[in-house]
Amino acid sequence: MAMTEVVVENVEQNVKEVLARYGNNPARMIEILQDLQDIYGYLPREVLREVSHQTEMPLTRVYHVATFFKAFTLKPRGKYTIQVCTGTACHVKGSYRVLERLEDVLGIKAGDTTDDLMFTLETVNCVGACALGPVVIVNHKYHAYMTPAKVESLIKEYREQ
Amino acid sequence: MxxxxxxxxxxxxxxxxxxxxxxxxxxxxxxxxxxxxxxxxxxxxxxxxxxxxxxxxxxxxxxxxxxxxxxxxxxxxxxxxxxxxxxxxxxxxxxxxxxxxxxxxxxxxGVDRVRFPEGDDDCILCGLCVRTCAEVVGLHALGYESRGFHRRVTTPFDEPSEECILCGACSYVCPVEVVPVVEEDGYRVMERWHKKSRLVACTKCGKFFMTEDELKFLQEKTGLPEERLKVCADCR
Structure with a gap:
């Protein structure tokens, strides 16, 4: 698979708009970065540099906030984020085998993104749906009672969408 | 009192x-x-x-x-x-x-043993380098990344900082001396921050005494002409 180029556009304008939403107040950095991550799917370097530039906050501070919270990612993410629950209940019901199968099918490890930027695979620890375990969540959609056998068709379904 | x-x-x-x-x-x-x-x-x-x-x-x-x-x-x-x-x-x-x-x-x-698993870090995260860069030098070349186990001191994105002038204040202030500054072949090098800058020689004695980045920084800060700044402390 060829590495898909990520295009980061309208940085200046987008940052300006998001900052205006929060009264250009750098104390609201978390909300600012959240909104920007919604636009780009992740936090590109040039966006963080622009935030630093427009808020006059040192880049070191912006970078610290962006790396402090697990909710932020500085790497491009796939179109679909696949979260495999590895909480106690799902684990007991065999979620690790589902995860292994997903890693095989996608050719990536948990925490990584496929080169075609379709899928990001990650683990979460309990999503409060233990009765449905093993649970796999794809872009906020819950897939219950997952098994390794169901993985391939699930991926196929999203690839074709 | x-x-x-x-x-x-x-x-x-x-x-x-x-x-x-x-x-x-x-x-x-x-x-x-x-x-x-x-x-x-x-x-x-x-x-x-x-x-x-x-x-x-x-x-x-x-x-x-x-x-x-x-x-x-x-x-x-x-x-x-x-x-x-x-x-x-x-x-x-x-x-x-x-x-x-x-x-x-x-x-x-009187600590004679360490009961915890050994790590392999050399930075105690005291933050003196970060604070000195910000409060004394007035630049923000250094900062923190991440948190908990993964917290560390670095330049943004681990890239050479555009702000860093290689003044060496962070090296001077480090209590455990893990920020070495090396001068070789007309350059000052700080490996830890992936940064190097060409050295400037004193116009009187010819000794290298500051980096080009420092000179630029001082020019902007003081507004003095280059000739005056390019004289080392000994010759001034």
Whole structure:
């Protein structure tokens, strides 16, 4: 698979708009970065540099906030984020085998993104749906009672969408 | 003037002084790695823990950022305080097993073993380099990344910082000396921050004495002509 180029556009304008939403107040950095991550799917370097530039906050501070919270990612993410629950209940019901199968099918490890930027695979620890375990969540959609056998068709379904 | 007692000794301190400063002026030893009088206290290393009694209440505080108050009773030598410091040092030594400065402190404080799994870090995260860069030099080349186990001091994105002028203040202030500055072939190199800058020679004696980035920084800051800044301290 060829590495898909990520295009980061309208940085200046987008940052300006998001900052205006929060009264250009750098104390609201978390909300600012959240909104920007919604636009780009992740936090590109040039966006963080622009935030630093427009808020006059040192880049070191912006970078610290962006790396402090697990909710932020500085790497491009796939179109679909696949979260495999590895909480106690799902684990007991065999979620690790589902995860292994997903890693095989996608050719990536948990925490990584496929080169075609379709899928990001990650683990979460309990999503409060233990009765449905093993649970796999794809872009906020819950897939219950997952098994390794169901993985391939699930991926196929999203690839074709 | 504020009167307080430190280890049974009457001490007169200035208003707004910290317990650590008052104790050190009175000749009482309190260990500290993240303290430096040129920058704001940060209370990161936790080695300066003391026991403070005000009225009926006794508690543990970091003396580097705890202000003196009238009638305060401070103890720096109780068994509890020493135990606390030994634990803090033990944790630092587990994180950074190869720092002579920590071994030396271990001798003084009586830490003779480390019960925790050994890490392989060399930075104690005291933040002195970060704070010196920001507060003394006035630049923001260094900062933190991540949190918890993964927290570390670095330049944004681990790239050479555009702001860094290679002044070396971070190297000078590092209490465990893990930010080396090397000068070779007309360059000043700071490997830890992936940065190098060409050196400028003094126009009088010809010795290298500052980096091109420093010169530019000083020009912008002082507005003085280049010829005046390109003379080293010895020839000035």
């Amino acid at each position: 504020v009167k307080l007692t430190i280890d049974g000794k009457e001490v007169v301190a200035r208003e707004g002084q910290t317990v650590l400063e008052a104790a050190r002026e009175a000749g009482i030893f309190i260990p500290a790695l993240c303290y430096h009088h040129e920058v704001k206290p940060y209370a990161a290393c936790r080695l300066c823990m003391v026991e403070v009694t005000r009225g009926k209440r006794t508690r543990f505080v970091t003396s580097c950022d705890y202000k003196v108050a009238e009638g305060m009773v401070v103890r720096t030598d109780t068994e509890k305080v020493q135990k606390c410091r030994r634990m803090v040092l033990e944790l630092l030594m587990a994180r950074c097993p190869n720092l002579p400065q920590l071994q030396e402190l271990a001798q003084i404080l």
